[in-house]
């Protein structure tokens with residue numbers, strides 16, 4: 001089935017509001033009543049939508065509500081990550097079906113892409129509707145090549161052609177892993193697409209950001225995450241893989257915390273989880289930890305002041321440490337421009353790693369339910 005704008009209009013309402021009758025859908029979408037009937041029949045035939053129990057309606061014909069069918073069709077999510085590929089199946093309500101299949105891959109980017117195409121080929125069946133692919137780094141949708149980032153690791157750009165070939169006629173949405181996370185956030189929170197969102201993924205030595213403008217990912221000149229992690233300060237850190245030093249994601253790391261006098265944690269070059277450990281045990285007055293959170297808050301505030309989003313979503317396992325979350329949100333609020341303080345809503349979202357095949361599956365769902373996520 002080729003998904004058209006009319007399909008998407010109906011499906012979007014069913015996603016956001018749950019079961020609706022054809023006449024409700026006509027009112028919500030402004031698509032003519034006859035046309036709604038035709039489009040709905042097509043979706044029922046394809047196993048995307050199903051009819052529920054009829055409701056009595058004030059004397060007339062009982063209204064038969066329609067809802068998204070979780071039982072028939074599915075999307076596949078595929079992640080390509082250094083050294084491994086994995087594929088997961090999600091139904092049209094976003095529930096994981098079965099277990100994701102992962103394969104460890106030795107060798108360069110070409111072998112990784114070949115392995116990704118192979119696991120995808122095995123997973124596709126007659127019920128597959130589309131494929132979401134997440135890949136870290138910079139991706140050029142025009143040439144379907146990954147230009148740089150962890151997968152390419154300094155080698156020549158690599159083509160995702162073999163993945164598209166295996167997908168055959170299925171819709172394929174390729175995005176950065178941060179955009180996949182943003183798609184998942186937007187759909188699971190049934191977020192108002194009229195609201196601009198800045199989503200920041202915070203990890204130990206890893207920072208990613210994605211921007212949704214009008215519900216669409218911020219494309220810029222090349223598909224990628226927003227590079228908040230490489231916002232630079234005049235701070236002496238270890239060298240970042242981008243080639244510079246002083247990058248925010250080098251500052252917000254166990255290694256830097258150890259360097260400025262944070263004790264504890266296992267020894268080791270990366271700092272051995274020191275940042276998480278110290279965050280969990282945080283008490284006011286821990287100056288070195290407060291320095292790290294100060295830089296992080298500053299970086300986020302600069303972005304928020306610049307783009308003025310309605311919502312700032314902080315995604316991190318650090319959300320399990322309420323005291324540092326409080327420290328971070330208070331530092332952000334105290335540095336925001338006065339006009340923004342009461343307008344920007346700050347949300348915390350405890351979500352596992354972005355580069356999950358399941359999360360990539362949400363890219364394909366975004367392609368089905370939202371505007372601006374369709375692949376080429």
Ligand SMILES: [Zn+2]
Pocket residue numbers: 229230240241242243244247
């Ligand atoms: Zn950097």
